[in-house]
Each structure stands twice: as structure tokens, then as C-alpha cells.
Amino acid sequence: MxxxxxxxxxxxxxxxxxxxxxxxxxxxxxxxxxxxxxxxxxxxxxxxxxxxxxxxxxxxxxxxxxxxxxxxxxxxxxxxxxxxxxxxxxxxxxxxxxxxxxxxxxxxxxxxxxxxxxxxxxxxxxxxxxxxxxxxxxxxxxxxxxxxxxxxxxxxxxxxxxxxxxxxxxxxxxxxxxxxxxxxxxxxxxxxxxxxxxxxxxxxxxxxxxxxxxxxxxxxxxxxxVMYAANVVEQASVDDLFNRPQHPYTWGLMGSLPRLEADLERLTQIPGQPPSLLRPPAGCRFHPRCPHVMEVCKTTVPPLAPSERDPAHLQACHLDQETKDREAAKLLEITMAGAG
Amino acid sequence: MFRYLVRRLLWAVLLFIVVTFVTFVIFFMAPVAPERLVCGGDQAKPQCMRAAIKRLGLNHPVYYQYGLFLKRLVLERSLGHSFTTRQDVNHIVGQAAPVTASLVLGGAILWLGIGLLVGIFSALRPRSLLDRAGMVFVLIGVSAHPVWIGLIFSYFFGYKLRNFPIHTPIAGYAHIFNAPPGQPGGVAQWAYHLILPWCTFAILFAALYARMIRANVMETMNEDFVRTARAKGAPEGRVLRSHVLRNALLPVVTMLGMDIGLALGGAIFTETVYNLPGLGNTAILAVSNYDLAVVQGVVIFATLSIIVFNLLVDVLYAWVDPRIRLT
Known part of the structure; x- marks a missing residue:
């Protein structure tokens, strides 16, 4: 127990x-x-x-x-x-x-x-x-x-x-x-x-x-x-989360970490404001701010479900696994480049 | 601490000089001849007025008279003699002060009690029936004038209910000690005569205090350290006593000291409506008679009580609030 x-x-x-x-x-x-x-x-x-x-x-x-x-x-x-x-x-x-x-x-x-x-x-x-x-x-x-x-x-x-x-x-x-x-x-x-x-x-x-x-x-x-607008959007062990983040919101959070090494003009940010919990948006709550938004996101709430790669890694996103892997890899590359 | 007290004392002396001098100046700016009033107004005889001018020293310039007043005060500890009755002002103030003090101190206990009760319970159950009733009381309390309240009380308790045991005296004062022969005296009579004045005097302050205490308690309940106390597992009663009230009531110490100090100079309305021979009544009578010595006597007493109570508040506050240091 x-x-x-x-x-x-x-x-x-x-x-x-x-x-x-x-x-x-x-x-x-x-x-x-x-x-x-x-x-x-x-x-x-x-x-x-x-x-x-x-x-x-x-x-x-x-x-x-x-x-x-x-x-x-x-x-x-x-x-x-x-x-x-x-x-x-x-x-x-x-x-x-x-x-x-x-x-x-x-x-x-x-x-x-x-x-x-x-x-x-x-x-x-x-x-x-x-x-x-x-x-x-x-x-x-x-x-x-x-x-x-x-x-x-x-x-x-x-x-x-x-x-x-x-x-x-x-x-x-x-x-x-x-x-x-x-x-x-x-x-x-x-x-x-x-x-x-x-x-x-x-x-x-x-x-x-x-x-x-x-x-x-x-x-x-x-x-x-990882919580967004009253919901859990991703749940994983710390290694999994940082190596294979599966949710656009998590990508946004990681992308907006300030890096001393990276030679960027400005910090990356997640556009928009967190939604009002009085009248939350329909469908996926992150869809108004999501760069990967699809039609289905505006109407259907994605369930918190095991990811295709790892059943212990829970995520709530409609995107297909390939896109997720690609985005996660891209993010990891930037992080690594920064660290290196 | 010692340096603080010395500095405060020097300030008090300066304040005292300014207040008494201003009283002097205002008195002489009024377009009235005190000697005429002393000798009976319009029918005053010239030789009486001449004698009065000499006796009262009115032929000297204002600053000289003020100097004389200070000299007498410091050297003889005397406030002088009344212009009209020639009574010793020390004696007049000494007679009136206990009356006002009885009214104010008893009233303060009453208003503090009511204010705490209404304020705390309203804050604990905001928007409840009790809270609403409390706030109606506050609204009436701050709106109703003491003279009106006094008249209403007198009408009901003194007249309408005169055949009931709750009938109370509506005028006069009973001394605790040394009551004049033929008049009621002793603690019981003293309190009995003061019941209505106390209630009348306390209502306004009770309302103000209830409102302030309610606001303070509600604000303190939302403080982080109160949540910490709950997170420690403290029961609600303990949270309220040791954490909420201990902090919420700090400003009450300041307010109470200042209000008592101020009111000791004379609770004019309440004293007038119940015909209590206190400082407020004495001052009104003296002002209408242009009796400078008595006015000055009351002003000095009021100033001293404000100075003393403010000092008391500061010292007390440093003791109850560890964040304050007197330097």
C-alpha cells in the first residue's frame, strides 16, 4: 500500500x-x-x-x-x-x-x-x-x-x-x-x-x-x-520526463528555461495566458496556446493515458507519437547543445 | 529606553507650552471684556470692573499674563483662581476629574467588552445572521448622536419604566467617597447613577471598535502564519487565541489608549445630557463665562491625560509587539 x-x-x-x-x-x-x-x-x-x-x-x-x-x-x-x-x-x-x-x-x-x-x-x-x-x-x-x-x-x-x-x-x-x-x-x-x-x-x-x-x-x-489548468497533463519519472517529454505544455516549460550558454536574443515563452478556471476552454485546455493545435483538440478532451512507448509514462495529448518523438528529440538537442 | 523617555518628556513639555499659549491667545482674541462678565454683564459697575482688572491682572500684556500663569503653575503648582467664583481652580478640576474618569473608564470597559464580543463573533461567521445583526448595531452606533441616545434612554428608563425595578436615575452623580451630606454615596449608588451614562457614552466607541476588531480578525485569519498553525495541527480554539487574536488585537491597544486619553478631557455630550458635573460640563460653563483660569485648568488636565496615555500606549505596545523597539 x-x-x-x-x-x-x-x-x-x-x-x-x-x-x-x-x-x-x-x-x-x-x-x-x-x-x-x-x-x-x-x-x-x-x-x-x-x-x-x-x-x-x-x-x-x-x-x-x-x-x-x-x-x-x-x-x-x-x-x-x-x-x-x-x-x-x-x-x-x-x-x-x-x-x-x-x-x-x-x-x-x-x-x-x-x-x-x-x-x-x-x-x-x-x-x-x-x-x-x-x-x-x-x-x-x-x-x-x-x-x-x-x-x-x-x-x-x-x-x-x-x-x-x-x-x-x-x-x-x-x-x-x-x-x-x-x-x-x-x-x-x-x-x-x-x-x-x-x-x-x-x-x-x-x-x-x-x-x-x-x-x-x-x-x-x-x-x-505536470499540471495545467486544474488537470494533470503529463506524469512520468523524472528521467523520462526530461528525456522524452510527451506534452506540448511540458515542451513549452522546458523551452522557456533560461540558458546561460545559448546565444538567444530573448527567452522563449509559451504564448498567451493560462485560461480562466471559471470558464475553461472546451476540448484540451491547452489548445488556445498550443503550437501543434489540431481540430480534434478544440472539441475533445484528451484522456490521461499511457504513452505508446512506455506504459508508466502518462500523457494527455492528441498528437501522434511520431510528432511527439520528433519534438522531444528537437528539444533535447537544444538542451544538449546548450549544455555542451 | 531611558533616552526614549527623556526625549518624550521634553516633547511633552514643549507640547504643553504650545497648547496653553494657544489657549491664552484664543481667549484674548475673543471680542469680550472678561471684567464686564465678572461684574454682572451689562449692569457692571465701573469700580467693580476696575477692581476686577487689577485682581485678574488684565491690564498687563498677554505675554506677561502668560508668564505669570506659568510662574504660578511651576512655583506654586497652582492653576490660579476662577475669574467668576474666585474658587481655587485646582479644587474645581479636582472635583470634576473623578466624575469624568468614572464615566470614561467604566465606559471604556463596556465598549471594549461589546466591541470584542461583536467584532470577534462577526469575524468568525462572516455574512451570518449574527454578523448582519452586529453590523446593524455598528451602523446605528456610529450614526446615533449621544445626546439623542441620552434623551431616549432618559425617556424610557427614567420616565416610562419608572414603576419597574430597572428604573434608573437619569441625572446627577454619586460620589464613592466623602459624599456630601444628604446625597447618595458609596459604590452601589455610584454605579447605579452611572449605568445610563456609561451605556450612552460607550455605544459610539463600541460600534467603532466592533467594526475595527471584525476587520482585523478577518484579515489576520487569512495570514500565512495562521495557516501554519493549522498545518501544525493546532485546534481551532488555540489558533484563534494564540495566533489570530494575539495579532489582531495589537492595534486595539493603541486605539484604546488614545481614546481614553482624549475622552478624559471631558465627555461633553454625555455629561451635559445627564447633568454630570465632570470636566466637559465645567469647561462649557467656564467658556460661556469667559473664565480663563478654569478653561486653562481643564485644557491642562486634558493635555496631560493625552500625553500620559500616549506614552503609556507606546511603552505597552513595545511590550506586546516584539517588533517594536523604543529608541
Missing amino acids: SLLEVKDLHTSFRTDDGIVRAVEGVSFEVEKGQTLGIVGESGSGKSVTCLTIMGLNPSRNTISTGEALWKGKNLLTAKPRELREIRGSEISMIFQDPMTSLNPVHTIGRQLIEAIQLHRDLTKRAAHARARELLKAVGIPKADARMDDYPHQFSGGMRQRVMIAMALINDPDLLIADEPTTALDVTTQAQILTLMKRLQEEFGSAVLIITHDLGVVAETADDVL
Whole structure:
């Protein structure tokens, strides 16, 4: 049995303008100790997917259907109390913006200790010791002294380390990281990613990492889910995805990665805007922006199906296999040329 | 911290001088002869007026009179004597201040209580019936004038319901200590006489506070750190107390301090409608009599209370919000 098994997850929000379907039919599994990456543009539904699993969407005006089985128990129908016991102890979460994710009026020591004492019957002293231990583990210098400092006395990178310490403090089986490096500068990003990888090995947690940065996925993930406009458009192991991408949207994402070596005037981009989830386009949702668009794309939704070359590689595109292979090869060539 | 306090104190002295001087200047710019009013208005006798001018020092230039006032204040700690009744102004302010303080402090507890209750519950269930009812209360509270509320309260509680146990006094003040002989005194009578004034005075502020607290709580509920607390597995009650309210109520500290400081100078409308002998009533009477000494006395008390409460707020804020450092 997988640790986490998400089946046909749908989440929609009732708004004044109508119903926004933020996630439609997402399925995936996370195995013990494994890392799954979810990639996509802003508003593609990747964060909502995780918040739904955690039960952190505002309860009013949110409708979720499908299943999110955690060790066999459906989190979507779990009682608030059961969910609370899982949150922070078995599944924990790191958020995008470390500058606002910590309570400004409590010391970080107090916030770390709160995380422990919510789930474990430890004395104040033992909890304090555990909190210090974690601060040291995430590489905060003078951890003992910094327990009594407030969040505003830390830099962004240091705050994200505190968030990671807080997430790992109860030895979770799954760590959900929602764009953990997006708000950090590039050198800090690399440090945080390295730290997360090291700690994942140390703590043996599975990781679900959400990002819009393919580089982050390439560095950390074992499997990747590509999301576009509330749907999964491609799902594969990280090697397969980077070597044989099967979906025009994935090609667009890879093509738009900035390359220092390539002598290009401008960055390549995917034309157009992500569609409105209030009134998504008919057929394939990517068709208005797709350079390979065909008549069938405008009317029929392509199912997420195994690719002809590899049954483990799922993709949702009407294009024939030859075109896909050709485009993937072309993309790979450019990448290689850039790297060489 | 010490340097901060010294600097604030120096500012307070400067502010004090400016406020009292402006009061002086405005007083002498009014086209009225105080000596005539002191001696009975139109029928004032010339020798009475001459004596009054001499007694009050009105023959000296304004700056000289101001200097005298400052000298008396600093050396003798005296606010002088009333132009009309010749009573010691220290005594007049000392009599009126406890009345206003009783009204304002009791009112503040009431308005804070109502504001917190309505604000927090409205924020927890936005658009619910409770929230709508709360916001109707806010609209009425900010729209209705205290004098009108006072009259309505007096009419119902003092007149219509006079045969019921909830009948309450509609005028006057009962001292807690040393009530004059023949008048009601003691804590029970004091509170009994202040029930209607408290309610009248508190409604406007309760409405303003409810609205502000509701907005603050709703905004704080959407903060990332509140989501972090939920993600840690904290129960809703704890999330609300330790994370939401602790942050949402920070601005209330500032507002409360400033409002109390301001109101201590005299809650004019409420005092007038219930005939409470507080600072507001005293000031109105003094202004209409052109009694500079008493006006100045009330102004000084009001200025001091604002200065003290603002300082208190700053120190308190640095204590409750770790991001603030007094330097």
C-alpha cells in the first residue's frame, strides 16, 4: 500500500462570479521515502491539491470530491479531530513565503515547542531540547541562543530553515513543500534544496514538492506530475520526463528555461495566458496556446493515458507519437547543445 | 529606553507650552471684556470692573499674563483662581476629574467588552445572521448622536419604566467617597447613577471598535502564519487565541489608549445630557463665562491625560509587539 494515494481528486470554490474548478480529476501515489514533484504555472491547481489533502482549504465555499487515502484512511472524509492529529505529526507542510509563515509575536522557540506539544506528551524541557536539536539540524548557527529570538530577527533563508525544522520536528512520514524556494534568492534556494535532500535521507520522509521551477524538480524529484489548468497533463519519472517529454505544455516549460550558454536574443515563452478556471476552454485546455493545435483538440478532451512507448509514462495529448518523438528529440538537442 | 523617555518628556513639555499659549491667545482674541462678565454683564459697575482688572491682572500684556500663569503653575503648582467664583481652580478640576474618569473608564470597559464580543463573533461567521445583526448595531452606533441616545434612554428608563425595578436615575452623580451630606454615596449608588451614562457614552466607541476588531480578525485569519498553525495541527480554539487574536488585537491597544486619553478631557455630550458635573460640563460653563483660569485648568488636565496615555500606549505596545523597539 502506498503512503498517500490520491484518486480522482476534484476541488472547486464557490465565488461571487461562479464556481471555480481549481482541481479536476488528479490522481497520484506517493511511496514511502519517495519524492514526487508537481509542476505547473500559477493557478494550475498544484497548491490547492495539497491544501485539499491537508484539509486546509477554507471549509466554507469549498467542495472536494474524490479520495485522498493516507495509509488507507480517506482524509477528505476524516473528522476534523482525526485530521488534526495527522497534520503536523504524520504529514507536515512548508509554505512558500517564510517571511509571513511564522507568527511575528511569538519566539521561534515557542512556535517549535508548540508543534511538539500539540502531538506529543513531552515535558517543556524535553520539548525545548528537541527544538534546539532540530534548529541545529537545519543549520542555524548558535541555535541555543536563537530559540528566544522572534521571526523578524531572522533572514528569509533562516526563516525557511526554521519552517523546515518545525515541519520535521515530529518525524513526519510525508513532507509537503509548497514552493519552498520561490521567495528566496538563488544562492539561498540552492542551500535550502540541499538541506531538504539531506534531511529527507536522514529522516526518511516522503516528500511532495510543489514548484513552477523545472530545475527544482530535476534536482529533487523521483516522479513528476505536470499540471495545467486544474488537470494533470503529463506524469512520468523524472528521467523520462526530461528525456522524452510527451506534452506540448511540458515542451513549452522546458523551452522557456533560461540558458546561460545559448546565444538567444530573448527567452522563449509559451504564448498567451493560462485560461480562466471559471470558464475553461472546451476540448484540451491547452489548445488556445498550443503550437501543434489540431481540430480534434478544440472539441475533445484528451484522456490521461499511457504513452505508446512506455506504459508508466502518462500523457494527455492528441498528437501522434511520431510528432511527439520528433519534438522531444528537437528539444533535447537544444538542451544538449546548450549544455555542451 | 531611558533616552526614549527623556526625549518624550521634553516633547511633552514643549507640547504643553504650545497648547496653553494657544489657549491664552484664543481667549484674548475673543471680542469680550472678561471684567464686564465678572461684574454682572451689562449692569457692571465701573469700580467693580476696575477692581476686577487689577485682581485678574488684565491690564498687563498677554505675554506677561502668560508668564505669570506659568510662574504660578511651576512655583506654586497652582492653576490660579476662577475669574467668576474666585474658587481655587485646582479644587474645581479636582472635583470634576473623578466624575469624568468614572464615566470614561467604566465606559471604556463596556465598549471594549461589546466591541470584542461583536467584532470577534462577526469575524468568525462572516455574512451570518449574527454578523448582519452586529453590523446593524455598528451602523446605528456610529450614526446615533449621544445626546439623542441620552434623551431616549432618559425617556424610557427614567420616565416610562419608572414603576419597574430597572428604573434608573437619569441625572446627577454619586460620589464613592466623602459624599456630601444628604446625597447618595458609596459604590452601589455610584454605579447605579452611572449605568445610563456609561451605556450612552460607550455605544459610539463600541460600534467603532466592533467594526475595527471584525476587520482585523478577518484579515489576520487569512495570514500565512495562521495557516501554519493549522498545518501544525493546532485546534481551532488555540489558533484563534494564540495566533489570530494575539495579532489582531495589537492595534486595539493603541486605539484604546488614545481614546481614553482624549475622552478624559471631558465627555461633553454625555455629561451635559445627564447633568454630570465632570470636566466637559465645567469647561462649557467656564467658556460661556469667559473664565480663563478654569478653561486653562481643564485644557491642562486634558493635555496631560493625552500625553500620559500616549506614552503609556507606546511603552505597552513595545511590550506586546516584539517588533517594536523604543529608541
